[in-house]
Amino acid sequence: MAEEVLLSNCPRDCYDGCGVQIEKRGDRLIVRGNPAHPVSRGSLCRKCTRAYNDSWQDPSQRLTRPLRRSGPKGSGRYEPVPWDDALADIAARLKDTLARYGGGAIMNAHYSGTLALTGFAFPMRFFHAIGADEADPDSICNAAGHAAWGYLFGESYSGFDPRTIRDTRCLLLWGANPAHAGPHVFEHWFAASPALKIVVDPLRSATAAAADIHLQPRPGSDAALAFALAHALRREGLFDEACISGHVLGADELEAQLDNCTPAWGERMTGVPAAAIEAAARAYGRGPSLLWAGQALSRQPAGGNAMRAVGMLAPLTGNLGKPGAGMYYLNFTPALAGLDLDWLTGSALLPRERTAVPWGRMADVMLGERYRMFFCWNTNPLVSAPQQRKLRTALAREDLFSVVIDCFHTDTAGLADYILPAASFLEEDDITFSYFNLLIGAQRKAREPLGEALPNAEIFRRLAAATGLHAPALHESQASLLATMCAQMGIEGGFEGLAAKGWTWMTEAPVTFWEDGRFPTPSGRVEIASASAAADGHPRLPQPLADPPPAAGCLRLLSPASDWRLNGSYANDPGLARRAGPATVHLAPTDAAARGLASGDLASLDNASGSLRLTVEVDTDVLPGTALVYKGRWPQCETAGGNINTLHDGSLADMGAGNPVHGIEVRVTAAMESHQTDR
Numbered sequence: 001m002a003e004e005v006l007l008s009n010c011p012r013d014c015y016d017g018c019g020v021q022i023e024k025r026g027d028r029l030i031v032r033g034n035p036a037h038p039v040s041r042g043s044l045c046r047k048c049t050r051a052y053n054d055s056w057q058d059p060s061q062r063l064t065r066p067l068r069r070s071g072p073k074g075s076g077r078y079e080p081v082p083w084d085d086a087l088a089d090i091a092a093r094l095k096d097t098l099a100r101y102g103g104g105a106i107m108n109a110h111y112s113g114t115l116a117l118t119g120f121a122f123p124m125r126f127f128h129a130i131g132a133d134e135a136d137p138d139s140i141c142n143a144a145g146h147a148a149w150g151y152l153f154g155e156s157y158s159g160f161d162p163r164t165i166r167d168t169r170c171l172l173l174w175g176a177n178p179a180h181a182g183p184h185v186f187e188h189w190f191a192a193s194p195a196l197k198i199v200v201d202p203l204r205s206a207t208a209a210a211a212d213i214h215l216q217p218r219p220g221s222d223a224a225l226a227f228a229l230a231h232a233l234r235r236e237g238l239f240d241e242a243c244i245s246g247h248v249l250g251a252d253e254l255e256a257q258l259d260n261c262t263p264a265w266g267e268r269m270t271g272v273p274a275a276a277i278e279a280a281a282r283a284y285g286r287g288p289s290l291l292w293a294g295q296a297l298s299r300q301p302a303g304g305n306a307m308r309a310v311g312m313l314a315p316l317t318g319n320l321g322k323p324g325a326g327m328y329y330l331n332f333t334p335a336l337a338g339l340d341l342d343w344l345t346g347s348a349l350l351p352r353e354r355t356a357v358p359w360g361r362m363a364d365v366m367l368g369e370r371y372r373m374f375f376c377w378n379t380n381p382l383v384s385a386p387q388q389r390k391l392r393t394a395l396a397r398e399d400l401f402s403v404v405i406d407c408f409h410t411d412t413a414g415l416a417d418y419i420l421p422a423a424s425f426l427e428e429d430d431i432t433f434s435y436f437n438l439l440i441g442a443q444r445k446a447r448e449p450l451g452e453a454l455p456n457a458e459i460f461r462r463l464a465a466a467t468g469l470h471a472p473a474l475h476e477s478q479a480s481l482l483a484t485m486c487a488q489m490g491i492e493g494g495f496e497g498l499a500a501k502g503w504t505w506m507t508e509a510p511v512t513f514w515e516d517g518r519f520p521t522p523s524g525r526v527e528i529a530s531a532s533a534a535a536d537g538h539p540r541l542p543q544p545l546a547d548p549p550p551a552a553g554c555l556r557l558l559s560p561a562s563d564w565r566l567n568g569s570y571a572n573d574p575g576l577a578r579r580a581g582p583a584t585v586h587l588a589p590t591d592a593a594a595r596g597l598a599s600g601d602l603a604s605l606d607n608a609s610g611s612l613r614l615t616v617e618v619d620t621d622v623l624p625g626t627a628l629v630y631k632g633r634w635p636q637c638e639t640a641g642g643n644i645n646t647l648h649d650g651s652l653a654d655m656g657a658g659n660p661v662h663g664i665e666v667r668v669t670a671a672m673e674s675h676q677t678d679r
């Protein structure tokens with residue numbers, strides 16, 4: 001029998017942001033979906049259900065004690081040490097490094113392992129106070145899109161309110177696969193909607209398969225496709241002249257560019273039939289329509305240009321600022337909720353301008369001697385970052401003092417001097433936001449942390465004390481943080497009130513963003529023509545471009561979200577690893593046949609950055625000319641000793657130093673008999 005049932009929320013980096021119900025049975029927790037939550041409706045996805053009820057509660061799989069390296073780097077030899085000893089040693093090193101070289105010798109690498117507000121943001125107070133450099137967080141994920149929509153709309157964090165779908169007649173999902181990336185959003189929001197659905201994806205993803213119209217362009221031809229759609233929209237009289245004249249800058253300059261971008265031209269540029277382009281234009285243009293630009297749309301070499309080109313369809317057709325219409329990249333609206341993010345992250349503590357290194361440059365930068373200390377928390381770059389082999393070499397530098405904080409013994413942890421055990425979301429009170437639905441949730445502490453694990457925030461409070469940093473902001477208690485956040489957001493009854501209910505909407509009624517037609521751009525309009533972009537060295541307007549086809553014999557590699565993992569999280573869960581099967585490259589039948597490959601064969605994927613051997617699956621959902629490999633495998637769990645990012649050369653997208661993971665080219669051939677490893 002359950003002793004107590006708590007309502008909580010899942011803080012993973014996922015569109016869903018599920019409501020969770022936790023039954024306490026002594027130390028054992030039964031973790032399920034909250035039946036009364038609008039997203040999860042009583043169930044969690046299969047990967048989280050499995051992980052949260054298994055590896056996340058298993059002390060033999062979790063990190064439970066601070067560990068100090070006791071052998072050469074990479075030897076895997078560690079010994080447990082008391083927290084106080086570990087923190088004192090790290091603090092001594094830190095003080096010495098700060099005194100000799102300053103904060104610019106310390107790299108702070110972090111991302112979205114937990115998105116709960118204090119677990120995600122409070123440690124930044126510490127790094128601001130010591131003036132550390134930062135691994136540019138969004139440069140691993142979606143930075144090109146943020147830069148692009150920054151030029152176009154002035155910001156990229158106020159999309160549409162998903163509740164507005166009740167007024168929507170057409171849904172256009174472009175480079176997004178919520179069937180994997182947000183399974184509840186897919187089921188209850190997308191698939192359940194009576195709106196006409198258009199999906200733009202080179203892959204026949206599960207989301208594309210559920211659409212009324214699937215446009216299947218060659219990867220990286222999205223900007224050309226958007227221009228062809230715009231041409232068709234104009235010809236059909238579906239441009240919204242009032243919206244354009246009132247709220248858009250540069251539509252006149254666009255006119256001439258559009259003339260040549262006929263649907264027939266679009267077909268040649270993208271591979272999408274002209275008739276399908278016209279059908280999609282008619283459905284989208286009539287509206288009210290919602291445009292969801294997936295984070296994947298930005299993950300190509302010219303992802304910024306693609307995001308600008310696709311984003312302009314909304315203002316050109318007046319599909320924004322009214323019920324059922326709008327465009328979405330991400331929702332992160334602390335101001336709407338009332339939350340003071342600068343206070344939470346302590347940005348005023350930073351003594352100088354922020355220095356951020358893009359992840360594409362990280363391996364090269366860390367190979368040099370500039371950085372003497374490496375702090376890594378909430379992220380596992382030896383799974384997720386480019387130039388995997390070079391980064392491994394860099395992080396194995398004997399003179400680099402590194403501290404990795406995680407719930408699990410990751411590949412990145414395996415090169416640390418100190419590994420510190422992080423408490424999971426089941427073991428700490430916190431507050432969650434969703435980046436899709438405008439929800440605020442309580443994350444509940446359902447048990448004490450496993451072993452000696454500590455929440456992120458507490459680790460940095462203690463490290464601040466050990467380092468002799470006494471600014472009160474670095475020592476604010478969890479209770480005080482939660483109380484202040486709840487007060488800022490006007491949550492009735494404070495954290496206890498939120499915890500009793502589980503979750504609350506940020507606003508009672510659905511929000512219509514951009515209703516007043518004013519945008520935070522220099523002109524206050526949507527800037528299709530952007531002087532800011534030009535000043536940064538980009539074309540004033542988005543360009544009707546498509547990437548050139550891959551070099552002869554090469555395929556374009558796509559490495560999107562797996563159904564069985566959340567980024568790299570869960571790749572180490574034995575049950576989930578079994579279900580996911582061996583690391584596989586999916587090939588179109590023609591491409592497999594041309595290489596003499598059949599399902600079950602071993603293929604070698606090679607380029608200048610590395611090589612990787614994977615099992616072939618011949619897959620009719622894959623577009624000829626592309627190869628599909630799902631992201632997030634742990635090198636230490638693979639016979640190949642590496643994952644797909646061994647093939648990523650660290651090149652940057654056109655804007656925002658973004659990460660063009662879907663722009664890699666590889667040669668795929670039948671692998672020779674001997675199974676060499678990739679380390």
Ligand SMILES: Nc1nc2c(c(=O)[nH]1)N[C@H]1C(S)=C(S)[C@@H](COP(=O)(O)OP(=O)(O)OC[C@H]3O[C@@H](n4cnc5c(=O)[nH]c(N)nc54)[C@H](O)[C@@H]3O)O[C@H]1N2
Nearest residue numbers: 175176177181203219220294295296560561565566567662
């Ligand atoms: N299960 C699961 N859920 C996740 C994650 C996970 O790893 N697993 N990761 C989370 C995170 S951090 C993020 S950022 C999101 C990412 O989720 P999404 O934004 O959906 O991004 P991806 O999974 O990279 O890719 C989505 C689709 O884009 C397509 N695509 C690739 N290249 C192109 C192109 O050039 N043009 C077009 N039009 N489409 C292209 C791919 O084929 C793929 O089907 O998901 C989140 N949710």
Ligand SMILES: Nc1nc2c(c(=O)[nH]1)N[C@H]1C(S)=C(S)[C@@H](COP(=O)(O)OP(=O)(O)OC[C@H]3O[C@@H](n4cnc5c(=O)[nH]c(N)nc54)[C@H](O)[C@@H]3O)O[C@H]1N2
Nearest residue numbers: 111113114141378379380384405422559567568569631661
């Ligand atoms: N080839 C390719 N590479 C990609 C992508 C792709 O599509 N293709 N996608 C990119 C994208 S979108 C992203 S967002 C990145 C994601 O890359 P990462 O940020 O590396 O994501 P994860 O591998 O999930 O690593 C998060 C880590 O945080 C840990 N963690 C969870 N909760 C906590 C906590 O409370 N405290 C601490 N300290 N740790 C915790 C988890 O155990 C996990 O090891 O990968 C990028 N890399």
Ligand SMILES: [Mo]
Nearest residue numbers: 013141142295
């Ligand atoms: Mo991401």
